[in-house]
Amino acid sequence: MIQTPVPESDPAIRVVAVIGAGKAGRSFAMACASAGFYVVLEDVMPSNLRAAEMEYSDLSLRGGYGELELASTVEGAVREADIAIDFVPDELESKLEIFSMADRMAPPKTILCTPSVALSITDLASCVYRPDRCLAIRGDLSAGGSVEILFPPSIRPSVLTSVEAFFTRLGVSPVSTADPESAALTKNIA
Numbered sequence: 247m248i249q250t251p252v253p254e255s256d257p258a259i260r261v262v263a264v265i266g267a268g269k270a271g272r273s274f275a276m277a278c279a280s281a282g283f284y285v286v287l288e289d290v291m292p293s294n295l296r297a298a299e300m301e302y303s304d305l306s307l308r309g310g311y312g313e314l315e316l317a318s319t320v321e322g323a324v325r326e327a328d329i330a331i332d333f334v335p336d337e338l339e340s341k342l343e344i345f346s347m348a349d350r351m352a353p354p355k356t357i358l359c360t361p362s363v364a365l366s367i368t369d370l371a372s373c374v375y376r377p378d379r380c381l382a383i384r385g386d387l388s389a390g391g392s393v394e395i396l397f398p399p400s401i402r403p404s405v406l407t408s409v410e411a412f413f414t415r416l417g418v419s420p421v422s423t424a425d426p427e428s429a430a431l432t433k434n435i436a
Contacts, residue, residue, distance in 0.1 A: 257328070257355075257408075258328075258408065258411065259283070259328040259329050259357075259408055259409070259411070259412045260283065260284060260328055261283070261284045261285075261286070261326050261327050261328045261329075262275075262278045262283045262284070262285045262286070262327065262328070262329055262330075262331065262412075263285075263286045263288065263317075263323040263324045263327035263329070263330040263331070263348075263352075263356075264278070264285060264286070264287045264288065264323070264331055264332075264333065265288050265320060265323060265324075265330060265331070265332040265333065265334065265344055265348070266288070266289060266332055266333030266334050267287050267288065267289030267291070267294035267295055267297070267298045267316075267333075268289070268294060268333060270333045270361075270387075271287065271289070271294075271333030272287070272294070272297065272298045272301060273387075273388075274331065274333065274387055275287045275298065275314065276298075276301055276302065276314075277387070277388070277389065277416055278312060278416065279302065279312035279313065279314050280312065281312065281415050281416050281417070282312045282415075283312045284312060284313050284315070285312060285313065285314050285315070286314075286315045286316075286317050286322070286323045286324075286326075286327065287314060287315070287316055287317065287323070288316075288317040288318070288319065288320055288322065288323035289318070290318065292318070295316045295318070298314070298316065299314075299316060302314040320344065320347045320348060320351060321347075321351040324348050324351050324352035324356060325351070325352070325353070326353070327352055327353075327356045328355060328356065328357065328408075329356065329357040329358075329359055329408075329409070329412065330348045330352055330356055330357070330358055330359065331359045331360065331361070331383075332344040332345075332348075332359075332360050332361075333361065336361070336362050336363060336364050336365065337364075338365060341360055341362065341365055341370055342370065342373060344360075345358055345360070345370055345373065345374055345380070346373065346374065349374040349375055349376060354376070356376075356379070357379045357380075357381065357405055357408065357409060358374065358376065358379060358380045358381070359380075359381045359382070359383060359409065360381075360382050360383070361382070361383050361384070361387070362382045362383075362384070363384055365382070366382075366425055366427030366428070367380055367381060367382035367396050367397065367398050367425045367427075368398040368399065368425045368427050368428040369427065370382070371398040371400060372398075377398060377400040378400045378401055378402040378405065379401075379402060379405050380397075380398060380400075380401075381395055381396065381397050381401070381405070381406070381409055382395075382396040382397075382425070383395055383396070384396065385418075386418070387416075387418060388418070389416065389417035389418065390417060390418075391418050391419070392418065392419040392420070392421065393413055393418050393419070393420055393421070394420075394421050394422075394423055395409055395410065395413070395420050395421065395422045395423065396423055396424075396425045396426075397422060397423075397424060397425060398425050398428055399424070399425075399428050406422055410422060
């Protein structure tokens, strides 16, 4: 695969693309906006985007500090994203489709992140051009919760540092762990 060069020192995350405006995606997008991030929320269902717009209006009245932009395409959501997080079903086909689209359409700086309890981030990262910028998360994404950040062997250390700082700013305690599937793969090969 051809790797696109990215600066070794990743700047702080400012623009967050959230793919999927169902309940979990909307909730996460609102948490990001409340924490002061610029959020682009994407969904193919206009009704989900309308619901998000109404929730954001309520948030704005309560003093939310970030901004929310709505997008009807993945391309529109990731075009300036520092991080893209999907909230699609935790099944291989859905995750691969989103990772592939975001990988093709996002700038080289964009970190690809996915909530998953079933899939290996090592496997998903091996299917994109930026395996050093791919992470999976597991856990409680609400403020006061904790999240496990799973990373493949190819992770760029500055990416991991940026994502840890991002979750800390959201009020979520991050714990970084090497993808257990990558250790299993290495053991089976040996």
